[in-house]
Amino acid sequence: MIEETIFSKIIRQEIPTPLLYQDDLVTAFRDITPKVSSHILIVPNKHIPTINDVTESDELTMGRMITVAKKLAKEEGIDEDGYRLIINCNDDGGQEVYHIHMHLLGGQRLGRMLSL
Ligand code: 5GP
Numbered sequence: 001m002i003e004e005t006i007f008s009k010i011i012r013q014e015i016p017t018p019l020l021y022q023d024d025l026v027t028a029f030r031d032i033t034p035k036v037s038s039h040i041l042i043v044p045n046k047h048i049p050t051i052n053d054v055t056e057s058d059e060l061t062m063g064r065m066i067t068v069a070k071k072l073a074k075e076e077g078i079d080e081d082g083y084r085l086i087i088n089c090n091d092d093g094g095q096e097v098y099h100i101h102m103h104l105l106g107g108q109r110l111g112r113m114l115s116l
Helices: 006-011 056-076
Strands: 019-022 026-030 038-044 083-086 102-106
Touching: 006 026, 006 038, 019 056, 026 056, 038 056, 056 083, 056 102
Parallel strands: none
Antiparallel strands: 019 026, 026 038, 038 102, 083 102
C-alpha cells in the first residue's frame, strides 16, 4: 500500500481546505502556492500515485477530471481567453505530490509551454 499524501486528507476534509468542487469521483481546490492568478488542482478521490498507475477502470475518473476542469474554467471566467491543463508524472515530469492531480492554470497569458 503506497502511502497517502496530503491530498487524501484534503479530500476527506481532515485538513480543512475550501473545495471548489467535489463529487463521488473527483475533488477540486486552489493550489496553496498559485503560480498564476487562477491555479486550481483537480484530483481523483481515489489515491492513484501517478499517471503510470492509471488503469482502464479509472477511465471514467480521468474523463471527469476534464469535464470538471472545463466547468471550473467557466466559473473562473477564463474559458474564453484560455487556460492550460497539466498533469506532471514522476521526477522528470516535475511531480511533487504523488496523488494524481491536474493543474488548471489561467487568468493571464501563459508563456512557453516548457522551460528546461
Ligand atoms: P506537482 O508538482 O506535484 O505537479 O504539483 C503539486 C502542487 O500541489 C504544487 O503546485 C503545490 O503548490 C500544491 N500543493 C502542495 N501541498 C498542498 C497543500 O497542502 N494544499 C494545496 N491546496 N496545494 C498543495
